[in-house]
Amino acid sequence: MKRALTLLLLCIYASPLLAGNDPKKTAVDPDDTYKNNCMRCHTAVRKYSPRQTATIVMHMRVRANMTAEETQAILQYLAESEPAKPAASAAYGHK
Amino acid sequence: MNLKQTLIMELCIALAASVALGPPLHAQQTADAQSESPIPVIAGDFNFQSTFQPGMKMLMPEFDPVLLLPIGNKLLIESEYDMSTNLTDTSGQWSPAVVNHGLEYLQLNYIVHPNLTLTVGRFLTPFGIFRERLHPMWIRNIAADPLIFPVDDNSSNGAMARGAARLSNGVNLTYATYFSALTRNNQLQSDRRAGGRASVFFPDKRFEIGVSYARVLSDTHYGMIGGDITWSPKQIPVDFRAEFEQTTQLGKGYWVEAAYHLNHLGRAAFFRNSLLALRQEQYWSPTVAQTLVTGLPDRSTTAPTLGWTYTLYNGVRFNASYGRNFAPTENHNIWTVGLTYRFAAF
Numbered sequence: 001m002k003r004a005l006t007l008l009l010l011c012i013y014a015s016p017l018l019a020g021n022d023p024k025k026t027a028v029d030p031d032d033t034y035k036n037n038c039m040r041c042h043t044a045v046r047k048y049s050p051r052q053t054a055t056i057v058m059h060m061r062v063r064a065n066m067t068a069e070e071t072q073a074i075l076q077y078l079a080e081s082e083p084a085k086p087a088a089s090a091a092y093g094h095k
Numbered sequence: 096m097n098l099k100q101t102l103i104m105e106l107c108i109a110l111a112a113s114v115a116l117g118p119p120l121h122a123q124q125t126a127d128a129q130s131e132s133p134i135p136v137i138a139g140d141f142n143f144q145s146t147f148q149p150g151m152k153m154l155m156p157e158f159d160p161v162l163l164l165p166i167g168n169k170l171l172i173e174s175e176y177d178m179s180t181n182l183t184d185t186s187g188q189w190s191p192a193v194v195n196h197g198l199e200y201l202q203l204n205y206i207v208h209p210n211l212t213l214t215v216g217r218f219l220t221p222f223g224i225f226r227e228r229l230h231p232m233w234i235r236n237i238a239a240d241p242l243i244f245p246v247d248d249n250s251s252n253g254a255m256a257r258g259a260a261r262l263s264n265g266v267n268l269t270y271a272t273y274f275s276a277l278t279r280n281n282q283l284q285s286d287r288r289a290g291g292r293a294s295v296f297f298p299d300k301r302f303e304i305g306v307s308y309a310r311v312l313s314d315t316h317y318g319m320i321g322g323d324i325t326w327s328p329k330q331i332p333v334d335f336r337a338e339f340e341q342t343t344q345l346g347k348g349y350w351v352e353a354a355y356h357l358n359h360l361g362r363a364a365f366f367r368n369s370l371l372a373l374r375q376e377q378y379w380s381p382t383v384a385q386t387l388v389t390g391l392p393d394r395s396t397t398a399p400t401l402g403w404t405y406t407l408y409n410g411v412r413f414n415a416s417y418g419r420n421f422a423p424t425e426n427h428n429i430w431t432v433g434l435t436y437r438f439a440a441f
Contacts, residue, residue: 067260
């Protein structure tokens, strides 16, 4: 039983490593990635400098278990998006 | 092979596999090099919550500064310090103002591979979703902790391997596995324990289902299992979150929460910035009273709560909630109001 459990856990934990970066997979969309990942837990964030944003996204990559692709897409989205405006904009964004 | 040996073996295999898979790593380094260099950031939140129930008032100011210190694009030192006071007025008599403080986490993250990050130090124990993802007050839809939160409200001192991978279009697998050493220092308290969490996330559906397991190996040995679900359907502006936990010593329980974004009801600022949340939760106490964890109800309890949050402007949130506690000889209302300010600077 313990061996079976060990094997199962190994399969689960090894599968992300073996997944690699398959070039056939469709690239993720930055806008969708931001909404699908960030906004399911919290509201829109303020606009920070690109270097601050890089740090915060690095922190969130670890905390929210995001893939490398998603991290890059979110960085791209935040770099291109307009600053979040007080009250005038929807705090929770468009779902 | 015991659990500790199993987890150490998994960590070694994960590390070896990451080194062996060189080409994806190189590709990732190339991609990362295109982004801006990260700089240190100080962030965090200040919040003030007030809770009222028959015969008791509680004022709870809290300050949680967070330091993010990157070293290049692969290493990140991060830390959160927690300072709070719980002022309680019972029958007209205020309790002394004692400031509780402690290190929530102080960890070094090393992004070894696109799908693997190694962490050493003190970190939030990855069990369920509330502790790691929802514990900051500025994120919560309802300010009060769930009844079962004390079960996994802890940090671990040790090592952790975690990451995520895109298995196919629209399917991600995430994982976290760790081992923690026993530490009795007041500021850095942790259990000797091992465990992990794995989940399947469907980004396009905004649906995630996860399972957690932990084995506490301190003075009293016991096991914990948990499950969690989050779903934010695109068709309706509602976020669903749910979690259950079962332990051999601390009882069991669940919470289910639905949060409705009112921005779809109108363009007025009130609707755009408001969110209504409803939480239903239950806790079943163990047959033998437990003394291992403080904060858990001492009897089986059911508690529905209705909450409202209003974002005054980006970074500041007002919250209010009404809940009802149903338990033998403990049937009463609970009102909570509070304000949270989230900041980030450098």
